[in-house]
Amino acid sequence: MEGKRKKEEPRRPRTSVKKTVVKVWNYKWVYLMLLPVLAYYAVFRYAPMYGITIAFKDYNIFKGVFESPWVGFDVFKKIFANKNFWSAIRNTFLLNLVTLAVSFPLTIIVSLMLNEIAGVAFKKVTQSILYLPHFISWVVVAGIATNLFALQDGTINMLLKGLGLQEVPFLSNEGWWIFTYVVCNVWKEIGWGTIIYLAALTGVDESLYEAAYLDGASRFQRLIYITLPSIKSVIVTMLILNISKMMSIGLDAPLLLGNTRVMGVSEVISTYTYRIGIQKTQYSESTAIGLFQSVVNIVILLAADKFAKLIGEDGII
Template sequence: MRGRKRKGDVRRTLVKAWNYKWVYIMLLPVIVYFIVFRYAPMYGITIAFKDYNIFQGVFKSEWAGFSVFRKIFANKNFWSAIKNTFLLNFAALAVSFPLTIIVSLMLNEIRGVKFKKVTQSVLYLPHFISWVVVAGIATNLFALQEGTINAVLQRIGLEPVPFLSSEGWWIFTYVICNVWKEIGWGTIIYLAALTGVDESLYEAAYLDGASKFQRLVYITVPSIKSVIVTMLILNISKMMSIGLDAPLLLGNSRVMGVSEVISTYTYRIGIEKAQYSQSTAIGLFQSVVNIVILLAADKFAKAIGEEGII
């Protein structure tokens, strides 16, 4: 009986698959893409455990075990890069995360449709600008000698500020550039969540005499709390990752103590010094730490009564 039931289930599954054959055919290029460009390259992780030789290739290079990891863990520059990565990510998150929510709430309160669309477009635009352009703009604005801001400060009798040559001021400049570039793009999800808030709640609160600020605090923010928690977890899970372009383009030899992050460090040893095993090991370590942080943040969110993401 069980054998007949299994055969019947298989036949029904095959019939359903045949009925939706064109859907599967349309899905085939996507499946092939992920297999070829996502899953197959995962074998390259083994380079982290090999004494990789570019002439012998991945398969013929000799295994080295965990000696590559021991080598990078013994390097002080590696730990300095990790510290700087966490520092810059935390500083950017501490400023951009609440500002993104505030800007989203402000945009949601705009009643003029045309003005709202124009404002959103202006805020979204910096996201599509390359970091090369942003770094050029930042240099023109914040340079010590010929920067616009320092020129204005000197005109009014103040001392110039070393935005790009002092470590503390460089972190400030990095955060400002990062927030300006991404704050508009970050509002998209919150604005989408705000469209789902029940209007009857606002009407009831208005009839009860609640002010606009009270409606914002007691209705709007709690209604998108789950989205805020989810976005916070996702942002925290990327604390070990940072883009290469911003620190590399904005950094210079004077601020290497804070601008040398995990991505620039990997770039220097992997591309400039051709130490492929070490760069792969760092990338693997980075991914593992991000997963651990993600799981810890998700567990903490569930412990305080939120749904989490897993």
């Protein structure tokens, strides 16, 4: 702050310092107001960042964060040598990729369909229903999913059995579990995802449609040649944004939907850090995995941002 000021007024450094002090004094109540917020960030956001040091220490519960001995990269060597770690990373990418591959195009298609609806009441009711699952907790979603997909007494398998068909192990077969996971995710977030596209669609220039209509373009042609190009930049930005999150995954869905039989695909980075950190109290290992994930996340984010700017879109940071 001060340095900047000096550059602007190089000949009167003293007055500028005085001016800044006076200004800061004038805002004293604002600073006082901000104090609890800054304290909150210092304690609950920045103090844990210091705690990351235990990834380079042999954490001892009696010695604590400060006194535990440094071990360099030993903890990382240990986790990198563990095949469960690589399996968790693979599963994180796999689940994110499959979910993205299904939900991304589907969200755009549903947005376009909603955009074509002229009836205000129908549109409103449909949107209300589609947005609703976003606000339901994952515990409830997992409970509902179990009720629907269970092998023994789930609604769907009962129905299949009634039709004389083979039951499907939605929750206990690894392949089918991925299917169930994706279905639950798509169900929960598809409506929510349309909001951003619908907003972009309202911004499309009406006169373009009129001109195309007069030129005899069919509805489908208008969709392909006007609507999609108009929201292209939102689509690209959303895609890049989603790709930048490939390495992060929520803990709730895989933890609640998963079970011991599908651990081979349901164990992702977040559940893995939880299991070895909280349950096995291997604090150093868990922290090291968390740090590895954060660093990879930032690298992907920066790369995605660079890429976005390179192809002429807005950055995502």
